[in-house]
Amino acid sequence: MATVISTIVVVAVLAFVFYVAFELTPFATHGDTYRDRVSGKRRFESPHLETRDEFEHRTGAEAPS
Numbered sequence: 001m002a003t004v005i006s007t008i009v010v011v012a013v014l015a016f017v018f019y020v021a022f023e024l025t026p027f028a029t030h031g032d033t034y035r036d037r038v039s040g041k042r043r044f045e046s047p048h049l050e051t052r053d054e055f056e057h058r059t060g061a062e063a064p065s
Contacts, residue, residue, distance in 0.1 A: 022028055036043050
């Protein structure tokens with residue numbers, strides 16, 4: 001019984017290692033969630049591409065007091 005459990009653990013760890021290694025390669029491509037697939041234009045602003053001050057400066061919005 002211990003052999004079966006340890007085999008399952010080893011296979012699970014190896015599968016996880018291979019998955020992580022695959023995600024680090026260029027073959028693991030993910031779609032751009034901020035762009036329209038048809039037009040290629042941005043659908044909405046990403047919350048992490050710029051700071052709040054840069055966004056407010058670009059859009060002319062005033063900072064909340």
